[in-house]
Amino acid sequence: MIPENISNEVLNELQNIVGTDYLFVDANVLSDYGHDETEDLSFAPQVVVKPKSTSEVSAIVTLANQHQIPVTPIGGRTGLSGGALSVYGGIALSTERLNQIIAIDAKNLQVTTQPGVITEVLRDAVAAQGLFYPVDPSSQGSCFIGGNVAENSGGARAVKYGVTKDYVLNLEVVLPTGEIIWTGANTLKNATGYNLTQLLVGSEGTLGIVTQIVLKLLPLPTANVLLLVPFYKAEQACEAVSAIFRAGITPSALEFMERDAITWTANYLGEVNVPIGDNVQAHLLIEVDGNYPDILFQEAEKIMHVLEAYEIDEVLFADTDEQKNALWKLRRAVSEAVKANSIYKEEDAVVPRYELPNLLTAVKKAGEKYGFQSVCYGHAGDGNLHINIIKGNMSDEAWQNEVPKGITEIFEATVALKGTLSGEHGIGWVQKRYMPIAFNALHLQLMKQIKNIFDPNNILNPGKIFPDEI
Amino acid sequence: MIPENISNEVLNELQNIVGTDYLFVDANVLSDYGHDETEDLSFAPQVVVKPKSTSEVSAIVTLANQHQIPVTPIGGRTGLSGGALSVYGGIALSTERLNQIIAIDAKNLQVTTQPGVITEVLRDAVAAQGLFYPVDPSSQGSCFIGGNVAENSGGARAVKYGVTKDYVLNLEVVLPTGEIIWTGANTLKNATGYNLTQLLVGSEGTLGIVTQIVLKLLPLPTANVLLLVPFYKAEQACEAVSAIFRAGITPSALEFMERDAITWTANYLGEVNVPIGDNVQAHLLIEVDGNYPDILFQEAEKIMHVLEAYEIDEVLFADTDEQKNALWKLRRAVSEAVKANSIYKEEDAVVPRYELPNLLTAVKKAGEKYGFQSVCYGHAGDGNLHINIIKGNMSDEAWQNEVPKGITEIFEATVALKGTLSGEHGIGWVQKRYMPIAFNALHLQLMKQIKNIFDPNNILNPGKIFPDEI
Numbered sequence: 001m002i003p004e005n006i007s008n009e010v011l012n013e014l015q016n017i018v019g020t021d022y023l024f025v026d027a028n029v030l031s032d033y034g035h036d037e038t039e040d041l042s043f044a045p046q047v048v049v050k051p052k053s054t055s056e057v058s059a060i061v062t063l064a065n066q067h068q069i070p071v072t073p074i075g076g077r078t079g080l081s082g083g084a085l086s087v088y089g090g091i092a093l094s095t096e097r098l099n100q101i102i103a104i105d106a107k108n109l110q111v112t113t114q115p116g117v118i119t120e121v122l123r124d125a126v127a128a129q130g131l132f133y134p135v136d137p138s139s140q141g142s143c144f145i146g147g148n149v150a151e152n153s154g155g156a157r158a159v160k161y162g163v164t165k166d167y168v169l170n171l172e173v174v175l176p177t178g179e180i181i182w183t184g185a186n187t188l189k190n191a192t193g194y195n196l197t198q199l200l201v202g203s204e205g206t207l208g209i210v211t212q213i214v215l216k217l218l219p220l221p222t223a224n225v226l227l228l229v230p231f232y233k234a235e236q237a238c239e240a241v242s243a244i245f246r247a248g249i250t251p252s253a254l255e256f257m258e259r260d261a262i263t264w265t266a267n268y269l270g271e272v273n274v275p276i277g278d279n280v281q282a283h284l285l286i287e288v289d290g291n292y293p294d295i296l297f298q299e300a301e302k303i304m305h306v307l308e309a310y311e312i313d314e315v316l317f318a319d320t321d322e323q324k325n326a327l328w329k330l331r332r333a334v335s336e337a338v339k340a341n342s343i344y345k346e347e348d349a350v351v352p353r354y355e356l357p358n359l360l361t362a363v364k365k366a367g368e369k370y371g372f373q374s375v376c377y378g379h380a381g382d383g384n385l386h387i388n389i390i391k392g393n394m395s396d397e398a399w400q401n402e403v404p405k406g407i408t409e410i411f412e413a414t415v416a417l418k419g420t421l422s423g424e425h426g427i428g429w430v431q432k433r434y435m436p437i438a439f440n441a442l443h444l445q446l447m448k449q450i451k452n453i454f455d456p457n458n459i460l461n462p463g464k465i466f467p468d469e470i
Numbered sequence: 471m472i473p474e475n476i477s478n479e480v481l482n483e484l485q486n487i488v489g490t491d492y493l494f495v496d497a498n499v500l501s502d503y504g505h506d507e508t509e510d511l512s513f514a515p516q517v518v519v520k521p522k523s524t525s526e527v528s529a530i531v532t533l534a535n536q537h538q539i540p541v542t543p544i545g546g547r548t549g550l551s552g553g554a555l556s557v558y559g560g561i562a563l564s565t566e567r568l569n570q571i572i573a574i575d576a577k578n579l580q581v582t583t584q585p586g587v588i589t590e591v592l593r594d595a596v597a598a599q600g601l602f603y604p605v606d607p608s609s610q611g612s613c614f615i616g617g618n619v620a621e622n623s624g625g626a627r628a629v630k631y632g633v634t635k636d637y638v639l640n641l642e643v644v645l646p647t648g649e650i651i652w653t654g655a656n657t658l659k660n661a662t663g664y665n666l667t668q669l670l671v672g673s674e675g676t677l678g679i680v681t682q683i684v685l686k687l688l689p690l691p692t693a694n695v696l697l698l699v700p701f702y703k704a705e706q707a708c709e710a711v712s713a714i715f716r717a718g719i720t721p722s723a724l725e726f727m728e729r730d731a732i733t734w735t736a737n738y739l740g741e742v743n744v745p746i747g748d749n750v751q752a753h754l755l756i757e758v759d760g761n762y763p764d765i766l767f768q769e770a771e772k773i774m775h776v777l778e779a780y781e782i783d784e785v786l787f788a789d790t791d792e793q794k795n796a797l798w799k800l801r802r803a804v805s806e807a808v809k810a811n812s813i814y815k816e817e818d819a820v821v822p823r824y825e826l827p828n829l830l831t832a833v834k835k836a837g838e839k840y841g842f843q844s845v846c847y848g849h850a851g852d853g854n855l856h857i858n859i860i861k862g863n864m865s866d867e868a869w870q871n872e873v874p875k876g877i878t879e880i881f882e883a884t885v886a887l888k889g890t891l892s893g894e895h896g897i898g899w900v901q902k903r904y905m906p907i908a909f910n911a912l913h914l915q916l917m918k919q920i921k922n923i924f925d926p927n928n929i930l931n932p933g934k935i936f937p938d939e940i
Contacts, residue, residue: 107712107824130718152661163659165668166636170888181913185890187820188852189633191622191672192890192897192908193935194917198635198668202661219718242577248600248689248761291718295762350657354577382658418640420655420662427662438662443651447664449923453916465663 006046006090010067014049014091017059022050022097033074033092037139037335038082038430039345045072045092052097054172054180054211061209061460062178064091068457071176073205075115075147078139080335080346081428083151083204087463095146098211101125109217110169110186115146115210132220134161137424138332146210152202154424156253156331159381160289161218163424165201172212173200176455186214199450204426205461207454224252224289225296226324227303228274230313234258234282238357240310241284241380245353247306249299253287254381256356261334261377268337269330277313284380285331334377335386343391343399345430347407351419353383362413363387370406371398384423404433411437427465435467444470476516476560480537484519484561487529492520492567503544503562507609507805508552508900509815515542515562522567524642524650524681531679531930532648534561540932541646543675545585545617548609550805550816551898553621553674557933565616568681571595579687580639580656585616585680602690604631607894608802619680622672624894626723626801629851630759631688633894635671642682643670646925656684669920674896675931677924694722694759695766696794697773698744700783704728704752708827710780711754711850715823717776719769723757724851726826731804731847738807739800747783754850755801804847805856813861813869815900817877821889823853832883833857840876841868854893874903881907897935905937914940 015023024030025047034044051057064071070090077084086092099116106129113122119140123133136155137143147153149171154163170184184190184197200207231237241254259281266274288299304315318324338344351359360376363385367374372394378386387410391399411421411434420438421431435444448470451458485493494500495517504514521527534541540560547554556562569586576599583592589610593603606625607613617623619641624633640654654660654667670677701707711724727735729751736744758769774785788794808814821829830846833855837844842864848856857880861869881891881904890908891901905914918936921928 105822105824106716108822109715110822152659152665154659154661158659162636165665166632179912181910181916185820185885185908186822186888187854187890187893188823189622189624189628189820189849189854189893190890191624191818191892191894193905193914194677194920195622195635195668195672196913196916198665202665207664219715219720245579245689246576250689292762292765292768295765298762348661350655350659352575352578352580352656353658354575379659384657384659415655418656420657420660422661423657423659424661435663438655440651442649443666444663446651446666446923450664450920453919453923 006069010063010069011047013063014047014060017056018049018051024048033094034086036077036079036082036084038080038085038428040343041082041085043085043087045086046089048092048094050094050097054174057093057174057209057211058178058180060091060093061174061176064459065177065457068459070462071459072461073209075144075150076118076139076142078143079147079151079426079428080348081422081426082430083426083428083464085429087429093209095144102212104129104131106131110214111217112212112214113145114212115144115149117145119143119145119148126217127220130220131217133167133215133217135164135167138335145213149201149210149213150203150205151426152424154379154382154384156255156379158379159254160250160252165198167215168197168201168213169216170214171197171200171210173208173210175208176457176460188216202426204428204464206451206464207460221289222291223293223296224287225300226318226327227286227300228316228318228327229284229286229307230277230280231282231284232279232311232313234360235357236310237282237284238360238380240307241356242354243306243309244303247302249288249302251286251381252289253285255285255331256380257283257285257331257334257377258375260375262330264341264375265330265334265337268340269333274330280313285327338375338388341390345389345403347387347389347410348384348422348425349387349410349414349419350382350384350423351414351417353381355417355419356380356383356385358417359385359414359419363410366406366409370402372403372406382423383419408434408437429464432465432467441470476539480533480539481517483533484517484530487526488519488521494518503564504556506547506549506552506554508550508555508898510813511552511555513555513557515556516559518562518564520564520567524644527563527644527679527681528648528650530561530563531644531646534929535647535927538927538929541929542931543620543679545614545620546588546609546612548613549617549621549896549898550818551892551896552900553896553898553934555899557899563679565614572682574599574601576601580684581687582682582684583615584682585614585619587615589613589615589618596687597690600690601687603637603685603687605634605637608805615683616680619671619683620673620675621896622894624849624852624854626725626849628849629724630720630722635668637685638667638671638683639686640684641667641670641680643678643680645678646927646930658686672896674898674934676921676934691759692761693763693766694757695770696788696797697756697770698786698788698797699754699756699777700747700750701752701754702749702781702783704830705827706780707752707754708830708850710777711826712824713776713779714773717772719758719772721756721851722759723755725755725801726850727753727755727801727804727847728845730845732800734811734845735800735804735807738810739803744800750783755797808845808858815859815873817857817859817880818854818892818895819857819880819884819889820852820854820893821884821887823851825887825889826850826853826855828887829855829884829889833880836876836879840872842873842876852893853889878904878907899934902935902937911940
């Protein structure tokens with residue numbers, strides 16, 4: 001699919017749909033909407049439109065389908081797999097004006113929202129009514145809930161509360177033909193036909209554009225306890241993760257950070273004072289939450305008891321909200337800090353949690369073999385490791401040719417450990433070439449045929465998920 | 471699709487695959503495998519096979535696909551929507567010899583099992599290792615875990631812990647072409663391509679035959695408190711359900727039973743001594759669970775405080791395991807008791823939980839209009855009402871012609887309340903004609919096209935889910 005110029009006639013029709021103020025062809029806007037947070041990649045669309053309603057989205061997609069013009073849905077542009085890049089040009093459809101929380105239904109513990117609401121705004125709005133939307137990607141301050149649905153985003157609390165898919169009850173979707181359906185019902189249970197809701201979640205904007213989202217909510221927990229545990233051996237930090245669960249505790253967060261991740265980030269932020277012993281290799285950030293503070297302290301003691309089996313430095317208990325916020329800010333800024341430090345590639349491998357030490361070993365081994373440094377951190381409770389491969393002083397040639405070999409070996413090890421390529425970032429543009437490591441040709445063909453049913457003209461977010469050769 | 475005789479050649483090939491002892495053509499076996507627990511329906515297959523391995527399943531399906539013979543996968547035959555009925559004859563593929571728990575992985579809190587394991591056997595096996603598989607259909611003593619996956623079964627604990635889909639991480643599936651894939655990975659998070667795992671869950675054996683299942687487990691809670699609350703007004707029982715959640719409590723079970731449900735069942739079982747006041751219209755059975763008994767009593771007190779707003783009779787606290795088991799036995803036997811009482815039809819409507827009183831009203835209104843009695847019970851915490859329509863003294867003519875009109879109106883009301891046709895029983899054979907109430911033609915076509923991708927010859931469980939006219 002090669003981008004062709006969009007005719008003036010089509011541009012006029014688009015302008016009729018969204019209005020003069022919400023169609024953009026200026027180079028700087030196109031450039032802005034041509035990248036997300038994925039490496040240093042940039043693919044500019046030919047036009048940016050900002051519809052205000054489901055019917056405007058439908059009209060845009062109908063037009064694009066008639067003229068076979070690519071449409072790339074764009075949310076908060078915080079993605080890490082290139083899902084929002086207009087790799088074949090065409091129309092960039094920004095959801096930023098679909099930004100209304102339509103209804104917080106406290107009686108049913110549900111919220112109905114448009115996709116362009118910032119995740120943190122949504123979480124705060126429901127929290128104000130004593131309700132809890134637990135999914136908290138590190139980018140929650142700027143990512144959109146619609147992007148979370150597209151990528152099946154996770155976050156620190158997934159270990160206890162699950163990921164986006166576990167909260168999506170129903171979706172209003174504009175299909176690539178312009179038609180509009182609701183995928184399911186606003187119910188906690190549903191055994192009525194094929195689960196198109198869950199098929200849409202995580203489909204990275206390739207099967208439809210989500211225009212309304214009904215999410216399940218929980219009662220808001222009122223208390224938590226947070227511990228930062230320094231380990232002298234990174235592998236032991238990984239092992240401790242599984243031991244905590246086997247002790248019958250389900251933490252609300254269980255985050256792993258290699259030494260470099262925490263020191264680089266502390267330097268980057270410049271304001272966090274976390275003492276790090278010389279021989280500390282890794283940290284676990286552990287949170288338990290609930291409604292009964294005394295019980296949480298008991299659980300924290302149980303965790304401490306589990307940790308006695310490992311070689312650890314002094315544990316930091318965050319007592320105040322200020323301390324807790326500082327630690328979370330540190331954790332959430334790791335990705336930015338790594339980015340500020342060097343050109344990098346980020347992988348998002350996920351394995352059964354007990355296999356995390358083996359995954360970490362495989363990453364380091366690949367790094368030694370192909371000559372790259374990596375900084376690893378992520379959601380250890382879910383077995384989800386963010387592997388930041390650092391360009392540093394590597395030659396461009398090695399960066400282009402050697403690193404992909406190392407990534408291939410990391411993913412081969414991941415799949416051998418019964419894991420898979422992406423836990424929460426999606427495949428998008430940058431991981432698609434590795435898909436045959438996880439799926440055989442038959443399996444990829446099944447997925448591709450599903451894509452064809454929904455999108456016979458392949459206009460919606462083309463070039464994503466599927467390797468080029470299928 | 472009209473059943474034709476299966477040739478002797480094919481029967482011989484089937485026998486070569488499964489062995490002489492595991493192919494059956496005797497009339498009594500065919501009759502046995504021709505029904506499940508759905509009303510009084512019976513559709514016998516032409517042959518029953520009982521494969522022992524994934525490769526045997528694959529060989530059977532490959533053969534059937536070559537000869538375009540219908541294959542109906544059969545589990546514990548406890549289904550309530552006719553999913554396991556061989557409505558077009560053909561091969562009944564019983565999973566009863568695929569009955570091994572392959573591995574309980576305590577380190578990762580996962581279990582890998584074949585589909586023919588009885589759900590309770592699986593729950594007990596993991597409980598023996600301190601692990602918890604929460605999904606507990608009322609038929610757990612005889613249903614198979616594979617059937618639970620096929621129907622996306624729920625149960626009493628779904629209100630806190632979710633349904634089958636929330637525990638399925640990965641599936642080994644024999645596709646209708648005989649090919650074998652694993653749908654996903656053994657990970658808690660997965661953002662890698664389309665979610666075929668969730669597409670398969672609840673697809674009622676129409677997209678593939680599940681031959682291995684990887685389930686997420688939780689730490690086993692060690693304590694619970696159980697209350698039986700009699701209400702003078704059924705609608706108030708429904709209202710109290712939502713109020714309990716709004717008070718910040720998430721019970722582990724919240725079951726609703728109309729007066730008739732409990733009295734019929736007590737009479738049917740003959741051994742349960744539950745005093746029921748004259749003016750009591752309905753009961754709620756409420757459980758909270760966890761690891762800290764003191765906290766559970768606090769939660770029970772909070773619930774009692776919520777209930778003060780309603781007109782209730784004396785609450786029964788079940789203190790001992792014996793009392794608790796008696797109450798659960800009572801609840802689980804309602805379906806059998808109703809069945810023993812009269813010919814009946816069971817609907818499985820589900821709505822947002824706050825709408826339950828409105829659904830109950832719609833059911834009773836339809837009964838008045840079309841002249842039928844109904845006994846309602848079910849999972850009030852999920853808004854999932856089992857509506858048993860009683861034939862009693864109705865004429866056959868009214869039963870055939872009037873009741874479906876009433877069911878149509880009940881489902882129209884359900885969908886208007888943002889609910890849907892089935893919460894946990896599936897659509898199968900008996901609900902398929904009502905599918906156009908929940909989905910428009912476009913939506914049904916999307917589902918049907920997905921079916922066609924997986925099963926181009928429509929051999930796998932044909933005649934289910936989709937209305938005949940599409």
